[in-house]
Amino acid sequence: MANTDISLINKELLFHIEEKVDLINSMRPLSVDTLSRLHDEIKVMHTYHSNAIEGNTLTLSETKLVLEEGITIGGKSLREHLEASNNAKAFDLIEDLARENKAIDHMLVQQVHEIVTKNILEDAGRYRTKNVRITGAVKTPPDWSKIIKMLDELFNKVNSSKDSIIETSTLLHHGFVEIHPFIDGNGRVARLLTNLYLMGNRYPPIILKKEDRLKYYKALRSADAGNLKPFANFIAKAVDASLSSYLSIYGGKDELVPLKDLVPLTPYSQEYLSLRARQGSLDAVKTGNIWLSSQNSIEKYMREHAQKRKKEELN
Incomplete structure:
Protein backbone atom coordinates (compact mmCIF):
# COMPACT_ATOMS: atom_id res chain seq x y z
CA MET A 1 0.00 0.00 0.00
CA ALA A 2 1.06 3.57 -0.61
CA ASN A 3 1.82 5.99 2.21
CA THR A 4 -1.61 6.86 3.61
CA ASP A 5 -0.43 10.41 4.38
CA ILE A 6 -0.33 11.19 0.67
CA SER A 7 -2.95 8.76 -0.55
CA LEU A 8 -5.92 9.94 -2.59
CA ILE A 9 -8.02 7.48 -0.63
CA ASN A 10 -9.70 8.22 2.70
CA LYS A 11 -7.38 6.97 5.48
CA GLU A 12 -10.12 5.16 7.40
CA LEU A 13 -11.37 3.43 4.25
CA LEU A 14 -7.84 2.41 3.30
CA PHE A 15 -7.29 1.03 6.82
CA HIS A 16 -10.47 -1.10 6.56
CA ILE A 17 -9.31 -2.42 3.18
CA GLU A 18 -5.86 -3.34 4.52
CA GLU A 19 -7.43 -5.12 7.49
CA LYS A 20 -9.65 -7.20 5.22
CA VAL A 21 -6.82 -8.03 2.81
CA ASP A 22 -4.70 -9.28 5.72
CA LEU A 23 -7.60 -11.34 7.05
CA ILE A 24 -8.34 -12.93 3.67
CA ASN A 25 -4.65 -13.71 3.12
CA SER A 26 -4.56 -15.45 6.50
CA MET A 27 -7.50 -17.65 5.45
CA ARG A 28 -6.19 -18.71 2.03
CA PRO A 29 -6.51 -20.95 0.16
CA LEU A 30 -10.21 -21.27 -0.60
CA SER A 31 -11.44 -24.68 -1.72
CA VAL A 32 -11.75 -25.32 -5.46
CA ASP A 33 -15.54 -25.65 -5.18
CA THR A 34 -15.84 -22.36 -3.29
CA LEU A 35 -13.63 -20.54 -5.80
CA SER A 36 -15.68 -21.90 -8.71
CA ARG A 37 -18.97 -20.82 -7.14
CA LEU A 38 -17.55 -17.40 -6.31
CA HIS A 39 -16.24 -16.98 -9.85
CA ASP A 40 -19.65 -17.78 -11.37
CA GLU A 41 -21.48 -15.40 -9.02
CA ILE A 42 -19.10 -12.50 -9.63
CA LYS A 43 -19.07 -13.05 -13.40
CA VAL A 44 -22.88 -12.80 -13.55
CA MET A 45 -22.93 -9.74 -11.28
CA HIS A 46 -20.15 -7.97 -13.21
CA THR A 47 -21.78 -8.73 -16.55
CA TYR A 48 -25.21 -7.54 -15.46
CA HIS A 49 -24.08 -4.30 -13.80
CA SER A 50 -21.45 -3.35 -16.39
CA ASN A 51 -23.96 -3.77 -19.21
CA ALA A 52 -26.80 -2.09 -17.28
CA ILE A 53 -24.63 0.99 -16.75
CA GLU A 54 -24.52 1.30 -20.54
CA GLY A 55 -28.28 0.85 -20.97
CA ASN A 56 -28.72 -2.92 -21.40
CA THR A 57 -32.23 -3.79 -20.09
CA LEU A 58 -31.66 -7.46 -19.17
CA THR A 59 -32.36 -7.95 -15.46
CA LEU A 60 -29.94 -9.76 -13.17
CA SER A 61 -32.04 -12.94 -13.25
CA GLU A 62 -32.38 -12.72 -17.05
CA THR A 63 -28.62 -12.24 -17.41
CA LYS A 64 -28.08 -15.34 -15.26
CA LEU A 65 -30.44 -17.37 -17.48
CA VAL A 66 -28.69 -16.20 -20.65
CA LEU A 67 -25.24 -17.07 -19.30
CA GLU A 68 -25.96 -20.28 -17.43
CA GLU A 69 -28.86 -21.80 -19.38
CA GLY A 70 -28.40 -20.25 -22.83
CA ILE A 71 -32.04 -19.11 -22.73
CA THR A 72 -33.29 -16.39 -25.07
CA ILE A 73 -35.33 -13.76 -23.23
CA GLY A 74 -38.50 -12.68 -25.02
CA GLY A 75 -38.79 -8.97 -25.76
CA LYS A 76 -35.04 -8.39 -25.47
CA SER A 77 -32.87 -7.53 -28.46
CA LEU A 78 -30.19 -9.73 -30.02
CA ARG A 79 -27.63 -7.05 -29.16
CA GLU A 80 -28.52 -7.24 -25.46
CA HIS A 81 -28.06 -11.02 -25.49
CA LEU A 82 -24.71 -10.64 -27.27
CA GLU A 83 -23.59 -7.99 -24.78
CA ALA A 84 -24.26 -10.43 -21.95
CA SER A 85 -22.51 -13.45 -23.46
CA ASN A 86 -19.60 -11.38 -24.80
CA ASN A 87 -18.94 -9.58 -21.53
CA ALA A 88 -18.99 -12.88 -19.63
CA LYS A 89 -16.48 -14.42 -22.06
CA ALA A 90 -14.25 -11.36 -21.65
CA PHE A 91 -14.45 -11.76 -17.88
CA ASP A 92 -13.23 -15.35 -18.21
CA LEU A 93 -10.36 -14.09 -20.34
CA ILE A 94 -9.20 -11.46 -17.87
CA GLU A 95 -9.25 -14.04 -15.07
CA ASP A 96 -6.87 -16.19 -17.14
CA LEU A 97 -4.70 -13.18 -17.99
CA ALA A 98 -4.56 -12.14 -14.32
CA ARG A 99 -3.27 -15.59 -13.35
CA GLU A 100 -0.58 -15.23 -15.99
CA ASN A 101 0.22 -11.75 -14.63
CA LYS A 102 0.03 -10.25 -18.12
CA ALA A 103 1.12 -6.63 -18.49
CA ILE A 104 -1.51 -4.39 -20.07
CA ASP A 105 -0.62 -3.47 -23.66
CA HIS A 106 -2.24 -2.76 -27.04
CA MET A 107 -2.65 -6.39 -28.03
CA LEU A 108 -4.36 -7.28 -24.74
CA VAL A 109 -6.71 -4.27 -24.86
CA GLN A 110 -7.72 -4.96 -28.46
CA GLN A 111 -8.26 -8.64 -27.65
CA VAL A 112 -10.62 -7.74 -24.78
CA HIS A 113 -12.52 -5.24 -26.94
CA GLU A 114 -12.86 -7.74 -29.77
CA ILE A 115 -14.55 -10.22 -27.44
CA VAL A 116 -16.78 -7.57 -25.81
CA THR A 117 -18.07 -6.26 -29.14
CA LYS A 118 -17.98 -9.43 -31.31
CA ASN A 119 -20.93 -9.52 -33.76
CA ILE A 120 -22.00 -6.10 -32.45
CA LEU A 121 -19.45 -3.73 -34.01
CA GLU A 122 -17.85 -4.05 -37.43
CA ASP A 123 -14.58 -2.68 -36.06
CA ALA A 124 -14.43 -4.95 -33.01
CA GLY A 125 -10.90 -4.92 -31.61
CA ARG A 126 -9.77 -1.96 -33.70
CA TYR A 127 -9.04 1.55 -32.48
CA ARG A 128 -11.22 4.32 -33.89
CA THR A 129 -9.98 6.15 -36.98
CA LYS A 130 -12.22 9.19 -36.63
CA ASN A 131 -13.03 11.77 -34.01
CA VAL A 132 -16.07 11.40 -31.78
CA ARG A 133 -18.15 13.45 -29.37
CA ILE A 134 -19.82 11.97 -26.29
CA THR A 135 -23.35 13.20 -25.66
CA GLY A 136 -23.54 15.10 -22.38
CA ALA A 137 -19.79 15.03 -21.81
CA VAL A 138 -17.93 18.24 -20.99
CA LYS A 139 -14.65 16.97 -22.38
CA THR A 140 -14.16 15.80 -25.98
CA PRO A 141 -12.03 12.66 -26.51
CA PRO A 142 -8.63 13.35 -28.10
CA ASP A 143 -7.99 13.29 -31.83
CA TRP A 144 -7.88 9.72 -33.11
CA SER A 145 -4.32 10.19 -34.37
CA LYS A 146 -3.11 10.57 -30.76
CA ILE A 147 -4.66 7.36 -29.41
CA ILE A 148 -1.65 5.04 -29.71
CA LYS A 149 0.78 7.54 -28.20
CA MET A 150 -1.57 8.38 -25.32
CA LEU A 151 -2.25 4.70 -24.59
CA ASP A 152 1.51 4.01 -24.64
CA GLU A 153 1.94 6.70 -21.98
CA LEU A 154 -0.95 5.29 -19.92
CA PHE A 155 0.36 1.71 -20.11
CA ASN A 156 3.85 2.87 -19.07
CA LYS A 157 2.43 4.77 -16.09
CA VAL A 158 0.36 1.80 -14.97
CA ASN A 159 2.99 -0.88 -15.48
CA SER A 160 5.68 1.15 -13.68
CA SER A 161 3.47 2.69 -11.00
CA LYS A 162 4.74 2.87 -7.43
CA ASP A 163 1.38 4.06 -6.10
CA SER A 164 -1.07 1.77 -4.29
CA ILE A 165 -2.84 -0.90 -6.34
CA ILE A 166 -6.21 0.82 -5.94
CA GLU A 167 -4.88 4.24 -6.95
CA THR A 168 -3.17 2.75 -10.00
CA SER A 169 -6.35 0.91 -11.02
CA THR A 170 -8.14 4.27 -10.75
CA LEU A 171 -5.56 5.91 -13.01
CA LEU A 172 -5.95 3.08 -15.52
CA HIS A 173 -9.74 3.23 -15.55
CA HIS A 174 -10.06 6.99 -15.90
CA GLY A 175 -7.15 7.31 -18.33
CA PHE A 176 -8.66 4.68 -20.61
CA VAL A 177 -12.15 6.18 -20.80
CA GLU A 178 -10.64 9.66 -21.20
CA ILE A 179 -8.66 8.53 -24.27
CA HIS A 180 -11.78 6.68 -25.57
CA PRO A 181 -9.78 4.55 -28.03
CA PHE A 182 -12.77 2.70 -29.52
CA ILE A 183 -15.94 3.93 -31.18
CA ASP A 184 -18.01 2.06 -28.59
CA GLY A 185 -17.45 -0.32 -25.67
CA ASN A 186 -14.87 1.80 -23.85
CA GLY A 187 -16.67 1.72 -20.50
CA ARG A 188 -17.09 -2.05 -20.54
CA VAL A 189 -13.45 -2.56 -21.47
CA ALA A 190 -12.28 -0.08 -18.81
CA ARG A 191 -14.17 -1.97 -16.10
CA LEU A 192 -12.69 -5.27 -17.28
CA LEU A 193 -9.15 -3.83 -17.39
CA THR A 194 -9.58 -2.44 -13.88
CA ASN A 195 -10.48 -5.91 -12.65
CA LEU A 196 -7.60 -7.43 -14.58
CA TYR A 197 -5.20 -5.09 -12.79
CA LEU A 198 -6.76 -5.69 -9.38
CA MET A 199 -6.84 -9.49 -9.77
CA GLY A 200 -3.29 -9.52 -11.11
CA ASN A 201 -2.28 -7.89 -7.83
CA ARG A 202 -4.21 -10.35 -5.61
CA TYR A 203 -7.28 -8.22 -5.04
CA PRO A 204 -10.75 -9.60 -5.75
CA PRO A 205 -12.61 -8.21 -8.79
CA ILE A 206 -14.98 -5.33 -8.11
CA ILE A 207 -18.53 -4.70 -9.26
CA LEU A 208 -19.47 -1.13 -10.16
CA LYS A 209 -23.21 -1.20 -9.67
CA LYS A 210 -25.98 0.13 -11.87
CA GLU A 211 -27.48 1.85 -8.81
CA ASP A 212 -24.28 3.91 -8.47
CA ARG A 213 -24.23 4.96 -12.13
CA LEU A 214 -24.71 8.69 -11.41
CA LYS A 215 -22.00 8.66 -8.70
CA TYR A 216 -19.71 6.81 -11.11
CA TYR A 217 -20.12 9.36 -13.89
CA LYS A 218 -19.89 12.30 -11.48
CA ALA A 219 -16.59 10.96 -10.11
CA LEU A 220 -15.27 10.47 -13.66
CA ARG A 221 -16.20 14.08 -14.51
CA SER A 222 -14.24 15.27 -11.48
CA ALA A 223 -11.27 13.24 -12.71
CA ASP A 224 -11.67 14.85 -16.15
CA ALA A 225 -11.34 18.21 -14.42
CA GLY A 226 -8.10 17.12 -12.75
CA ASN A 227 -9.40 15.89 -9.39
CA LEU A 228 -8.88 12.12 -9.20
CA LYS A 229 -9.72 11.87 -5.48
CA PRO A 230 -13.52 11.29 -5.77
CA PHE A 231 -13.00 8.53 -8.34
CA ALA A 232 -10.19 6.91 -6.31
CA ASN A 233 -12.51 6.75 -3.30
CA PHE A 234 -15.37 5.45 -5.46
CA ILE A 235 -13.18 2.58 -6.66
CA ALA A 236 -11.83 2.01 -3.14
CA LYS A 237 -15.38 1.64 -1.78
CA ALA A 238 -16.07 -0.96 -4.46
CA VAL A 239 -12.89 -2.81 -3.42
CA ASP A 240 -13.97 -2.65 0.22
CA ALA A 241 -17.41 -4.06 -0.65
CA SER A 242 -15.84 -6.85 -2.70
CA LEU A 243 -13.53 -7.79 0.16
CA SER A 244 -16.53 -7.95 2.50
CA SER A 245 -18.26 -10.31 0.08
CA TYR A 246 -15.18 -12.54 -0.08
CA LEU A 247 -14.92 -12.65 3.72
CA SER A 248 -18.59 -13.59 3.87
CA ILE A 249 -17.80 -16.78 1.94
CA TYR A 250 -15.91 -18.05 4.97
CA GLY A 251 -19.11 -17.79 7.02
CA GLY A 252 -19.19 -17.45 10.79
Whole structure:
Protein backbone atom coordinates (compact mmCIF):
# COMPACT_ATOMS: atom_id res chain seq x y z
CA MET A 1 0.00 0.00 0.00
CA ALA A 2 1.06 3.57 -0.61
CA ASN A 3 1.82 5.99 2.21
CA THR A 4 -1.61 6.86 3.61
CA ASP A 5 -0.43 10.41 4.38
CA ILE A 6 -0.33 11.19 0.67
CA SER A 7 -2.95 8.76 -0.55
CA LEU A 8 -5.92 9.94 -2.59
CA ILE A 9 -8.02 7.48 -0.63
CA ASN A 10 -9.70 8.22 2.70
CA LYS A 11 -7.38 6.97 5.48
CA GLU A 12 -10.12 5.16 7.40
CA LEU A 13 -11.37 3.43 4.25
CA LEU A 14 -7.84 2.41 3.30
CA PHE A 15 -7.29 1.03 6.82
CA HIS A 16 -10.47 -1.10 6.56
CA ILE A 17 -9.31 -2.42 3.18
CA GLU A 18 -5.86 -3.34 4.52
CA GLU A 19 -7.43 -5.12 7.49
CA LYS A 20 -9.65 -7.20 5.22
CA VAL A 21 -6.82 -8.03 2.81
CA ASP A 22 -4.70 -9.28 5.72
CA LEU A 23 -7.60 -11.34 7.05
CA ILE A 24 -8.34 -12.93 3.67
CA ASN A 25 -4.65 -13.71 3.12
CA SER A 26 -4.56 -15.45 6.50
CA MET A 27 -7.50 -17.65 5.45
CA ARG A 28 -6.19 -18.71 2.03
CA PRO A 29 -6.51 -20.95 0.16
CA LEU A 30 -10.21 -21.27 -0.60
CA SER A 31 -11.44 -24.68 -1.72
CA VAL A 32 -11.75 -25.32 -5.46
CA ASP A 33 -15.54 -25.65 -5.18
CA THR A 34 -15.84 -22.36 -3.29
CA LEU A 35 -13.63 -20.54 -5.80
CA SER A 36 -15.68 -21.90 -8.71
CA ARG A 37 -18.97 -20.82 -7.14
CA LEU A 38 -17.55 -17.40 -6.31
CA HIS A 39 -16.24 -16.98 -9.85
CA ASP A 40 -19.65 -17.78 -11.37
CA GLU A 41 -21.48 -15.40 -9.02
CA ILE A 42 -19.10 -12.50 -9.63
CA LYS A 43 -19.07 -13.05 -13.40
CA VAL A 44 -22.88 -12.80 -13.55
CA MET A 45 -22.93 -9.74 -11.28
CA HIS A 46 -20.15 -7.97 -13.21
CA THR A 47 -21.78 -8.73 -16.55
CA TYR A 48 -25.21 -7.54 -15.46
CA HIS A 49 -24.08 -4.30 -13.80
CA SER A 50 -21.45 -3.35 -16.39
CA ASN A 51 -23.96 -3.77 -19.21
CA ALA A 52 -26.80 -2.09 -17.28
CA ILE A 53 -24.63 0.99 -16.75
CA GLU A 54 -24.52 1.30 -20.54
CA GLY A 55 -28.28 0.85 -20.97
CA ASN A 56 -28.72 -2.92 -21.40
CA THR A 57 -32.23 -3.79 -20.09
CA LEU A 58 -31.66 -7.46 -19.17
CA THR A 59 -32.36 -7.95 -15.46
CA LEU A 60 -29.94 -9.76 -13.17
CA SER A 61 -32.04 -12.94 -13.25
CA GLU A 62 -32.38 -12.72 -17.05
CA THR A 63 -28.62 -12.24 -17.41
CA LYS A 64 -28.08 -15.34 -15.26
CA LEU A 65 -30.44 -17.37 -17.48
CA VAL A 66 -28.69 -16.20 -20.65
CA LEU A 67 -25.24 -17.07 -19.30
CA GLU A 68 -25.96 -20.28 -17.43
CA GLU A 69 -28.86 -21.80 -19.38
CA GLY A 70 -28.40 -20.25 -22.83
CA ILE A 71 -32.04 -19.11 -22.73
CA THR A 72 -33.29 -16.39 -25.07
CA ILE A 73 -35.33 -13.76 -23.23
CA GLY A 74 -38.50 -12.68 -25.02
CA GLY A 75 -38.79 -8.97 -25.76
CA LYS A 76 -35.04 -8.39 -25.47
CA SER A 77 -32.87 -7.53 -28.46
CA LEU A 78 -30.19 -9.73 -30.02
CA ARG A 79 -27.63 -7.05 -29.16
CA GLU A 80 -28.52 -7.24 -25.46
CA HIS A 81 -28.06 -11.02 -25.49
CA LEU A 82 -24.71 -10.64 -27.27
CA GLU A 83 -23.59 -7.99 -24.78
CA ALA A 84 -24.26 -10.43 -21.95
CA SER A 85 -22.51 -13.45 -23.46
CA ASN A 86 -19.60 -11.38 -24.80
CA ASN A 87 -18.94 -9.58 -21.53
CA ALA A 88 -18.99 -12.88 -19.63
CA LYS A 89 -16.48 -14.42 -22.06
CA ALA A 90 -14.25 -11.36 -21.65
CA PHE A 91 -14.45 -11.76 -17.88
CA ASP A 92 -13.23 -15.35 -18.21
CA LEU A 93 -10.36 -14.09 -20.34
CA ILE A 94 -9.20 -11.46 -17.87
CA GLU A 95 -9.25 -14.04 -15.07
CA ASP A 96 -6.87 -16.19 -17.14
CA LEU A 97 -4.70 -13.18 -17.99
CA ALA A 98 -4.56 -12.14 -14.32
CA ARG A 99 -3.27 -15.59 -13.35
CA GLU A 100 -0.58 -15.23 -15.99
CA ASN A 101 0.22 -11.75 -14.63
CA LYS A 102 0.03 -10.25 -18.12
CA ALA A 103 1.12 -6.63 -18.49
CA ILE A 104 -1.51 -4.39 -20.07
CA ASP A 105 -0.62 -3.47 -23.66
CA HIS A 106 -2.24 -2.76 -27.04
CA MET A 107 -2.65 -6.39 -28.03
CA LEU A 108 -4.36 -7.28 -24.74
CA VAL A 109 -6.71 -4.27 -24.86
CA GLN A 110 -7.72 -4.96 -28.46
CA GLN A 111 -8.26 -8.64 -27.65
CA VAL A 112 -10.62 -7.74 -24.78
CA HIS A 113 -12.52 -5.24 -26.94
CA GLU A 114 -12.86 -7.74 -29.77
CA ILE A 115 -14.55 -10.22 -27.44
CA VAL A 116 -16.78 -7.57 -25.81
CA THR A 117 -18.07 -6.26 -29.14
CA LYS A 118 -17.98 -9.43 -31.31
CA ASN A 119 -20.93 -9.52 -33.76
CA ILE A 120 -22.00 -6.10 -32.45
CA LEU A 121 -19.45 -3.73 -34.01
CA GLU A 122 -17.85 -4.05 -37.43
CA ASP A 123 -14.58 -2.68 -36.06
CA ALA A 124 -14.43 -4.95 -33.01
CA GLY A 125 -10.90 -4.92 -31.61
CA ARG A 126 -9.77 -1.96 -33.70
CA TYR A 127 -9.04 1.55 -32.48
CA ARG A 128 -11.22 4.32 -33.89
CA THR A 129 -9.98 6.15 -36.98
CA LYS A 130 -12.22 9.19 -36.63
CA ASN A 131 -13.03 11.77 -34.01
CA VAL A 132 -16.07 11.40 -31.78
CA ARG A 133 -18.15 13.45 -29.37
CA ILE A 134 -19.82 11.97 -26.29
CA THR A 135 -23.35 13.20 -25.66
CA GLY A 136 -23.54 15.10 -22.38
CA ALA A 137 -19.79 15.03 -21.81
CA VAL A 138 -17.93 18.24 -20.99
CA LYS A 139 -14.65 16.97 -22.38
CA THR A 140 -14.16 15.80 -25.98
CA PRO A 141 -12.03 12.66 -26.51
CA PRO A 142 -8.63 13.35 -28.10
CA ASP A 143 -7.99 13.29 -31.83
CA TRP A 144 -7.88 9.72 -33.11
CA SER A 145 -4.32 10.19 -34.37
CA LYS A 146 -3.11 10.57 -30.76
CA ILE A 147 -4.66 7.36 -29.41
CA ILE A 148 -1.65 5.04 -29.71
CA LYS A 149 0.78 7.54 -28.20
CA MET A 150 -1.57 8.38 -25.32
CA LEU A 151 -2.25 4.70 -24.59
CA ASP A 152 1.51 4.01 -24.64
CA GLU A 153 1.94 6.70 -21.98
CA LEU A 154 -0.95 5.29 -19.92
CA PHE A 155 0.36 1.71 -20.11
CA ASN A 156 3.85 2.87 -19.07
CA LYS A 157 2.43 4.77 -16.09
CA VAL A 158 0.36 1.80 -14.97
CA ASN A 159 2.99 -0.88 -15.48
CA SER A 160 5.68 1.15 -13.68
CA SER A 161 3.47 2.69 -11.00
CA LYS A 162 4.74 2.87 -7.43
CA ASP A 163 1.38 4.06 -6.10
CA SER A 164 -1.07 1.77 -4.29
CA ILE A 165 -2.84 -0.90 -6.34
CA ILE A 166 -6.21 0.82 -5.94
CA GLU A 167 -4.88 4.24 -6.95
CA THR A 168 -3.17 2.75 -10.00
CA SER A 169 -6.35 0.91 -11.02
CA THR A 170 -8.14 4.27 -10.75
CA LEU A 171 -5.56 5.91 -13.01
CA LEU A 172 -5.95 3.08 -15.52
CA HIS A 173 -9.74 3.23 -15.55
CA HIS A 174 -10.06 6.99 -15.90
CA GLY A 175 -7.15 7.31 -18.33
CA PHE A 176 -8.66 4.68 -20.61
CA VAL A 177 -12.15 6.18 -20.80
CA GLU A 178 -10.64 9.66 -21.20
CA ILE A 179 -8.66 8.53 -24.27
CA HIS A 180 -11.78 6.68 -25.57
CA PRO A 181 -9.78 4.55 -28.03
CA PHE A 182 -12.77 2.70 -29.52
CA ILE A 183 -15.94 3.93 -31.18
CA ASP A 184 -18.01 2.06 -28.59
CA GLY A 185 -17.45 -0.32 -25.67
CA ASN A 186 -14.87 1.80 -23.85
CA GLY A 187 -16.67 1.72 -20.50
CA ARG A 188 -17.09 -2.05 -20.54
CA VAL A 189 -13.45 -2.56 -21.47
CA ALA A 190 -12.28 -0.08 -18.81
CA ARG A 191 -14.17 -1.97 -16.10
CA LEU A 192 -12.69 -5.27 -17.28
CA LEU A 193 -9.15 -3.83 -17.39
CA THR A 194 -9.58 -2.44 -13.88
CA ASN A 195 -10.48 -5.91 -12.65
CA LEU A 196 -7.60 -7.43 -14.58
CA TYR A 197 -5.20 -5.09 -12.79
CA LEU A 198 -6.76 -5.69 -9.38
CA MET A 199 -6.84 -9.49 -9.77
CA GLY A 200 -3.29 -9.52 -11.11
CA ASN A 201 -2.28 -7.89 -7.83
CA ARG A 202 -4.21 -10.35 -5.61
CA TYR A 203 -7.28 -8.22 -5.04
CA PRO A 204 -10.75 -9.60 -5.75
CA PRO A 205 -12.61 -8.21 -8.79
CA ILE A 206 -14.98 -5.33 -8.11
CA ILE A 207 -18.53 -4.70 -9.26
CA LEU A 208 -19.47 -1.13 -10.16
CA LYS A 209 -23.21 -1.20 -9.67
CA LYS A 210 -25.98 0.13 -11.87
CA GLU A 211 -27.48 1.85 -8.81
CA ASP A 212 -24.28 3.91 -8.47
CA ARG A 213 -24.23 4.96 -12.13
CA LEU A 214 -24.71 8.69 -11.41
CA LYS A 215 -22.00 8.66 -8.70
CA TYR A 216 -19.71 6.81 -11.11
CA TYR A 217 -20.12 9.36 -13.89
CA LYS A 218 -19.89 12.30 -11.48
CA ALA A 219 -16.59 10.96 -10.11
CA LEU A 220 -15.27 10.47 -13.66
CA ARG A 221 -16.20 14.08 -14.51
CA SER A 222 -14.24 15.27 -11.48
CA ALA A 223 -11.27 13.24 -12.71
CA ASP A 224 -11.67 14.85 -16.15
CA ALA A 225 -11.34 18.21 -14.42
CA GLY A 226 -8.10 17.12 -12.75
CA ASN A 227 -9.40 15.89 -9.39
CA LEU A 228 -8.88 12.12 -9.20
CA LYS A 229 -9.72 11.87 -5.48
CA PRO A 230 -13.52 11.29 -5.77
CA PHE A 231 -13.00 8.53 -8.34
CA ALA A 232 -10.19 6.91 -6.31
CA ASN A 233 -12.51 6.75 -3.30
CA PHE A 234 -15.37 5.45 -5.46
CA ILE A 235 -13.18 2.58 -6.66
CA ALA A 236 -11.83 2.01 -3.14
CA LYS A 237 -15.38 1.64 -1.78
CA ALA A 238 -16.07 -0.96 -4.46
CA VAL A 239 -12.89 -2.81 -3.42
CA ASP A 240 -13.97 -2.65 0.22
CA ALA A 241 -17.41 -4.06 -0.65
CA SER A 242 -15.84 -6.85 -2.70
CA LEU A 243 -13.53 -7.79 0.16
CA SER A 244 -16.53 -7.95 2.50
CA SER A 245 -18.26 -10.31 0.08
CA TYR A 246 -15.18 -12.54 -0.08
CA LEU A 247 -14.92 -12.65 3.72
CA SER A 248 -18.59 -13.59 3.87
CA ILE A 249 -17.80 -16.78 1.94
CA TYR A 250 -15.91 -18.05 4.97
CA GLY A 251 -19.11 -17.79 7.02
CA GLY A 252 -19.19 -17.45 10.79
CA LYS A 253 -19.07 -13.92 12.18
CA ASP A 254 -17.99 -12.51 8.80
CA GLU A 255 -21.12 -13.71 7.00
CA LEU A 256 -23.08 -10.87 5.41
CA VAL A 257 -26.69 -10.69 6.59
CA PRO A 258 -29.41 -7.98 6.47
CA LEU A 259 -29.07 -5.29 9.14
CA LYS A 260 -32.46 -6.22 10.58
CA ASP A 261 -31.01 -9.59 11.58
CA LEU A 262 -28.18 -7.88 13.45
CA VAL A 263 -30.33 -5.40 15.38
CA PRO A 264 -30.86 -7.85 18.33
CA LEU A 265 -27.08 -7.83 18.88
CA THR A 266 -27.07 -4.06 19.42
CA PRO A 267 -28.81 -1.34 21.44
CA TYR A 268 -29.64 0.40 18.15
CA SER A 269 -32.58 0.46 15.77
CA GLN A 270 -32.39 -0.72 12.15
CA GLU A 271 -32.88 2.89 11.02
CA TYR A 272 -29.87 4.03 13.05
CA LEU A 273 -27.66 1.25 11.71
CA SER A 274 -28.76 2.04 8.15
CA LEU A 275 -27.82 5.68 8.70
CA ARG A 276 -24.37 4.72 10.00
CA ALA A 277 -23.94 2.40 7.01
CA ARG A 278 -24.81 5.23 4.59
CA GLN A 279 -22.37 7.53 6.38
CA GLY A 280 -19.63 4.91 6.09
CA SER A 281 -19.18 4.57 9.87
CA LEU A 282 -20.50 1.01 9.87
CA ASP A 283 -18.82 -1.44 7.51
CA ALA A 284 -21.72 -2.59 5.32
CA VAL A 285 -22.59 -3.47 1.72
CA LYS A 286 -25.75 -2.45 -0.11
CA THR A 287 -27.41 -4.99 -2.39
CA GLY A 288 -30.45 -3.60 -4.14
CA ASN A 289 -32.22 -1.65 -1.41
CA ILE A 290 -30.95 -3.80 1.46
CA TRP A 291 -27.93 -3.04 3.65
CA LEU A 292 -25.87 -6.09 4.67
CA SER A 293 -23.28 -6.29 7.39
CA SER A 294 -21.65 -8.92 9.62
CA GLN A 295 -21.50 -9.69 13.32
CA ASN A 296 -17.80 -8.82 13.33
CA SER A 297 -18.51 -5.43 11.75
CA ILE A 298 -21.30 -4.67 14.23
CA GLU A 299 -19.12 -5.61 17.20
CA LYS A 300 -16.25 -3.53 15.85
CA TYR A 301 -18.53 -0.51 15.37
CA MET A 302 -19.84 -0.81 18.95
CA ARG A 303 -16.31 -1.04 20.37
CA GLU A 304 -15.11 1.99 18.41
CA HIS A 305 -18.27 3.94 19.28
CA ALA A 306 -17.81 3.16 22.99
CA GLN A 307 -14.14 4.20 22.88
CA LYS A 308 -15.02 7.46 21.13
CA ARG A 309 -17.75 8.26 23.66
CA LYS A 310 -15.42 7.51 26.59
CA LYS A 311 -12.77 9.78 25.11
CA GLU A 312 -15.30 12.60 24.71
CA GLU A 313 -16.40 12.18 28.34
CA LEU A 314 -12.79 12.42 29.55
CA ASN A 315 -12.28 15.61 27.58
